[in-house]
Amino acid sequence: MSDKNQIDASKIDKLAILAVKVGLGLKKGQNLIITAPIESLPLVRKITKHAYKEGAGIVTTLFSDPDITLSRFKYADDDSFNVAADWLYKGMGEAFDNNSARLAIAGDDPQLLSEMDPDKVSRANKANAIAYKPARERITRFDINWNIVSWPGKAWAKRVFPNIPDEEAILNLADAIFDASRVSVDDPIKAWDDHNKTLRLRTDWLNKNNFQYLKYTGPGTNLKIGLADQHEWMGGASVAQNGITCNPNIPSEEVFTTPHAYRVDGHVSSTKPLSYQGSLIDEIQVVFKDGKIIESKAAKGSEILEKVLNSDEGARRIGEVALVPNSSPISQSGLIFFNTLFDENAASHIALGQCYSKCFKGDANLSKEEISKNGGNSSMIHIDWMIGSKEIDVDGINFNGDVIPVFRKGEWANS
Amino acid sequence: MSDKNQIDASKIDKLAILAVKVGLGLKKGQNLIITAPIESLPLVRKITKHAYKEGAGIVTTLFSDPDITLSRFKYADDDSFNVAADWLYKGMGEAFDNNSARLAIAGDDPQLLSEMDPDKVSRANKANAIAYKPARERITRFDINWNIVSWPGKAWAKRVFPNIPDEEAILNLADAIFDASRVSVDDPIKAWDDHNKTLRLRTDWLNKNNFQYLKYTGPGTNLKIGLADQHEWMGGASVAQNGITCNPNIPSEEVFTTPHAYRVDGHVSSTKPLSYQGSLIDEIQVVFKDGKIIESKAAKGSEILEKVLNSDEGARRIGEVALVPNSSPISQSGLIFFNTLFDENAASHIALGQCYSKCFKGDANLSKEEISKNGGNSSMIHIDWMIGSKEIDVDGINFNGDVIPVFRKGEWANS
Numbered sequence: 001m002s003d004k005n006q007i008d009a010s011k012i013d014k015l016a017i018l019a020v021k022v023g024l025g026l027k028k029g030q031n032l033i034i035t036a037p038i039e040s041l042p043l044v045r046k047i048t049k050h051a052y053k054e055g056a057g058i059v060t061t062l063f064s065d066p067d068i069t070l071s072r073f074k075y076a077d078d079d080s081f082n083v084a085a086d087w088l089y090k091g092m093g094e095a096f097d098n099n100s101a102r103l104a105i106a107g108d109d110p111q112l113l114s115e116m117d118p119d120k121v122s123r124a125n126k127a128n129a130i131a132y133k134p135a136r137e138r139i140t141r142f143d144i145n146w147n148i149v150s151w152p153g154k155a156w157a158k159r160v161f162p163n164i165p166d167e168e169a170i171l172n173l174a175d176a177i178f179d180a181s182r183v184s185v186d187d188p189i190k191a192w193d194d195h196n197k198t199l200r201l202r203t204d205w206l207n208k209n210n211f212q213y214l215k216y217t218g219p220g221t222n223l224k225i226g227l228a229d230q231h232e233w234m235g236g237a238s239v240a241q242n243g244i245t246c247n248p249n250i251p252s253e254e255v256f257t258t259p260h261a262y263r264v265d266g267h268v269s270s271t272k273p274l275s276y277q278g279s280l281i282d283e284i285q286v287v288f289k290d291g292k293i294i295e296s297k298a299a300k301g302s303e304i305l306e307k308v309l310n311s312d313e314g315a316r317r318i319g320e321v322a323l324v325p326n327s328s329p330i331s332q333s334g335l336i337f338f339n340t341l342f343d344e345n346a347a348s349h350i351a352l353g354q355c356y357s358k359c360f361k362g363d364a365n366l367s368k369e370e371i372s373k374n375g376g377n378s379s380m381i382h383i384d385w386m387i388g389s390k391e392i393d394v395d396g397i398n399f400n401g402d403v404i405p406v407f408r409k410g411e412w413a414n415s
Numbered sequence: 416m417s418d419k420n421q422i423d424a425s426k427i428d429k430l431a432i433l434a435v436k437v438g439l440g441l442k443k444g445q446n447l448i449i450t451a452p453i454e455s456l457p458l459v460r461k462i463t464k465h466a467y468k469e470g471a472g473i474v475t476t477l478f479s480d481p482d483i484t485l486s487r488f489k490y491a492d493d494d495s496f497n498v499a500a501d502w503l504y505k506g507m508g509e510a511f512d513n514n515s516a517r518l519a520i521a522g523d524d525p526q527l528l529s530e531m532d533p534d535k536v537s538r539a540n541k542a543n544a545i546a547y548k549p550a551r552e553r554i555t556r557f558d559i560n561w562n563i564v565s566w567p568g569k570a571w572a573k574r575v576f577p578n579i580p581d582e583e584a585i586l587n588l589a590d591a592i593f594d595a596s597r598v599s600v601d602d603p604i605k606a607w608d609d610h611n612k613t614l615r616l617r618t619d620w621l622n623k624n625n626f627q628y629l630k631y632t633g634p635g636t637n638l639k640i641g642l643a644d645q646h647e648w649m650g651g652a653s654v655a656q657n658g659i660t661c662n663p664n665i666p667s668e669e670v671f672t673t674p675h676a677y678r679v680d681g682h683v684s685s686t687k688p689l690s691y692q693g694s695l696i697d698e699i700q701v702v703f704k705d706g707k708i709i710e711s712k713a714a715k716g717s718e719i720l721e722k723v724l725n726s727d728e729g730a731r732r733i734g735e736v737a738l739v740p741n742s743s744p745i746s747q748s749g750l751i752f753f754n755t756l757f758d759e760n761a762a763s764h765i766a767l768g769q770c771y772s773k774c775f776k777g778d779a780n781l782s783k784e785e786i787s788k789n790g791g792n793s794s795m796i797h798i799d800w801m802i803g804s805k806e807i808d809v810d811g812i813n814f815n816g817d818v819i820p821v822f823r824k825g826e827w828a829n830s
Binding site: 053 | 443444446453456459460463464467468470471472473474475476477478480482483486487489490491492494495498499500502503505506507509510513515
């Protein structure tokens with residue numbers, strides 16, 4: 001941690017430059033839409049500055065505030081939880097169609113809504129997911145360059161470091177974010193270049209092997225995940241449909257692809273808590289049959305889990321499978337961030353719901369029908385969910401039936 | 416001024432309740448779109464709370480930040496100043512079509528952009544005005560209930576009170592805003608009820624007289640303003656097209672109507688500085704012929720004035736005429752707020768550009784063609800501009816040619 005009592009301004013600036021140049025790969029003339037907590041204003045100001053320096057057309061930030069978010073759950077009429085700001089999401093979708101880039105700053109209290117009525121939370125999330133669907137689809141099919149970075153918000157910092165003074169918790173989380181985002185080094189852009197090359201070696205190996213199934217074994221887990229037909233492994237820098245190379249997640253340690261929505265069988269246990277839109281779901285255990293979750297329980301947040309699984313037809317099937325070694329820097333930090341962006345990079349995971357349509361062979365933008373035919377799942381949700389740990393082995397089974405070790409005790413078997 | 420060192424929380428709450436109940440007259444189930452500087456967060460939080468308590472569907476706030484606004488003018492490519500966030504304005508227009516209410520919080524530095532390149536400022540304003548036009552038209556034709564209130568932002572407070580410490584300036588401006596907005600009294604809602612009744616007496620008298628012309632005389636001013644055919648005087652509480660009674664401006668001391676775009680002749684001098692989108696224009700003198708400004712000058716900001724007048728065809732004609740007595744509380748405060756919302760309520764004024772289509776007889780929503788035929792002006796701008804003072808007399812000339820005193824030395828002649 002820093003020994004000064006405010007967040008290192010030079011690292012904020014480095015993170016902003018990284019977000020614009022590496023995260024977004026922002027191109028001259030592109031408009032940019034940012035969503036951000038008001039608390040992250042120092043970072044938004046720097047990102048805006050560097051976006052304009054890179055030639056951005058217009059930068060628009062939609063700020064959020066936890067007190068305002070809570071106000072609705074505390075004071076609104078019951079009918080409020082069936083509506084969303086449709087006009088705003090629709091507009092965002094149109095902006096993406098006009099090649100606007102998208103940046104999100106994460107930093108809110110991961111348990112902001114944990115004391116609100118779960119039924120209201122679930123209905124509000126559902127209304128939001130429906131309204132946001134057209135815009136979200138443009139992100140999941142990777143039409144445009146997008147990026148998420150993080151800001152050490154106070155409430156979040158207190159969740160991660162509950163037993164120290166506020167200011168110290170914020171500085172600790174700031175350092176953890178800067179380290180995980182590789183901006184604590186002299187040249188973050190070179191560091192990301194090297195990191196992207198390492199991830200590329202992994203995806204090349206997985207794509208060459210072209211596995212039919214992955215098999216996960218370990219305590220509480222015995223799961224066979226069929227991969228989608230024509231699936232392609234991706235990770236780190238990727239090229240969006242608009243031709244721009246970007247790094248959607250900062251940090252990112254994962255390689256990932258699209259599983260087959262109807263070929264997942266067995267049981268699996270979560271290995272880290274899942275922070276879902278302000279609520280915490282922990283110690284999840286589910287049983288899959290023919291790709292569908294047919295049994296589920298959770299030690300904490302089981303009510304929210306049930307509502308999530310009942311969101312729509314595709315919510316009980318998975319749309320992403322990702323491999324992350326236990327030796328990843330985020331895992332080694334020993335911290336639980338209660339934030340998927342970080343925690344998913346500490347462990348192998350799967351995601352309930354919508355698949356990334358980009359994770360298929362060839363450059364063509366597949367139609368919904370083609371994606372579905374290949375086994376890609378469709379849903380209004382996409383929720384990452386950690387199933388890896390140092391006790392989990394993963395094998396790849398190819399089309400000849402050969403069993404090839406992928407992970408042993410949470411680490412790449414072939415390194 | 417207050418002797419505590421922070422803004423009176425109970426008055427913030429009263430202003431929020433007033434904005435929701437009297438300003439907007441918000442109805443159960445209505446969505447609400449707020450625009451606000453981040454600095455006004457304490458007021459936004461209270462407004463959001465009271466909006467939900469009144470049964471709002473969803474409240475969406477679009478926050479702005481002066482540093483982010485300036486970033487564009489400092490760092491963006493030249494091309495940036497030709498674009499606007501079209502998707503956002505288009506979405507707002509759609510939200511208004513779906514009966515969303517609109518609330519704006521004013522509080523920015525009135526001279527924020529004064530040191531930026533006037534050409535860039537003018538082009539950015541024009542691009543914005545074009546993008547915002549569809550949404551703005553829904554406001555000017557009064558489709559939905561809307562309201563503006565103010566927040567004592569630090570930079571604004573320092574403009575109004577330049578020679579005292581920051582904190583004291585903010586508290587002084589807060590008190591001036593609370594006083595002018597009638598929330599310093601025990602029961603602001605009753606105070607507004609009484610005030611609305613007084614304004615109604617004025618509009619009834621003006622409508623009964625049905626003047627053909629108003630004639631303004633005083634130092635630097637000799638101006639004849641023809642009123643639009645079928646014009647109606649309005650002021651204070653009004654009924655929007657969606658049937659909801661609201662008070663668009665808090666504070667408001669004016670009664671106003673639509674002049675005839677082609678029947679304004681003579682010369683007129685501004686009596687207060689005009690703060691236009693971050694720039695100050697002062698000591699304006701113009702000559703009208705057949706409704707059009709054919710000569711213009713300003714001691715300060717003449718370059719901006721010229722660009723404003725050249726915005727479009729309707730920018731050299733007027734769309735509003737408003738009467739405010741010199742004894743109005745805002746005038747009597749002796750302060751210059753450098754903010755139209757306040758300064759227009761200290762003096763009689765006219766507005767360049769778009770007319771309020773609601774200021775015509777009958778409840779029907781007139782078409783653009785009918786408005787134009789009645790003499791209502793059309794433009795993408797609407798800029799209020801103070802021409803009244805204690806030295807100005809106003810006469811009304813009716814269709815019989817009778818000359819009836821309206822104002823003498825800046826006060827209502829008939830009171």
